[in-house]
Amino acid sequence: MFNLVLFGPPGSGKGTQSDKLVEQYGLIHLSTGNLLRKEIADQTALGLSAKSYIDSGKLVPDQVVIGMVDSFFDQHKGAKGFLFDGFPRTVAQAAALDELLTQKNTAISIVIALEVSEEELVKRLLKRGQTSGRSDDTDESVIRKRFAVYGQETSPVASYYQAAGKFRSIAGEGSVEEIFAGICSQITSAR
Ligand code: AMP
Numbered sequence: 001m002f003n004l005v006l007f008g009p010p011g012s013g014k015g016t017q018s019d020k021l022v023e024q025y026g027l028i029h030l031s032t033g034n035l036l037r038k039e040i041a042d043q044t045a046l047g048l049s050a051k052s053y054i055d056s057g058k059l060v061p062d063q064v065v066i067g068m069v070d071s072f073f074d075q076h077k078g079a080k081g082f083l084f085d086g087f088p089r090t091v092a093q094a095a096a097l098d099e100l101l102t103q104k105n106t107a108i109s110i111v112i113a114l115e116v117s118e119e120e121l122v123k124r125l126l127k128r129g130q131t132s133g134r135s136d137d138t139d140e141s142v143i144r145k146r147f148a149v150y151g152q153e154t155s156p157v158a159s160y161y162q163a164a165g166k167f168r169s170i171a172g173e174g175s176v177e178e179i180f181a182g183i184c185s186q187i188t189s190a191r
Helices: 014-025 032-041 045-055 062-075 091-103 119-131 138-164 176-190
Strands: 002-009 026-031 083-084 110-115 169-170
Touching: 002 138, 014 026, 014 083, 014 176, 026 032, 032 045, 032 062, 032 083, 045 062, 062 091, 083 169, 091 138, 110 138, 110 176, 119 138, 138 169, 169 176
Parallel strands: 002 083, 002 110, 026 083, 110 169
Antiparallel strands: none
């Protein structure tokens, strides 16, 4: 299996690039943000408990997210690889993911981080908020909170994968095609 983590702050382009990568490499897209929004839309108990965290820009508790990923794996047993988007977001999630993958006799192949300046991120998120219907993209204070959470809880995940020799980063500013080409060349060198 080939398992890729696309890493980067909110608005760095992970969703856009994921769509292209899934098409190119036939990976199964696992976006915990999308799964959580689906739970909210379906008004499940999990969705109701996750909503207040998402609306205030905080992370949903690790155990909830890890449980959701575990059942996603159960639903996609024949997958030839996964593309993780917006997960893992804490070191505890990264360690849990390693364990789940080990149980499946596989592992993370590579982590690719998209580097984008905070000024550009805010601009992109406010623009996305005009059409995405996502309340967490329309309020600048929630956006700033998400960056703070990213710096405190998610950035350490980069060191976790650096220590494992799996971390690469590329410029996330430029055209969608240029960034995609950068990701593909990292994937080629890791295969
Ligand atoms: P995203 O669509 O990835 O930007 O996620 C939107 C929101 O969902 C985040 O701001 C968090 O509140 C929540 N969320 C998504 N993925 C995770 C995760 N791996 N761990 C905790 N919370 C998450």
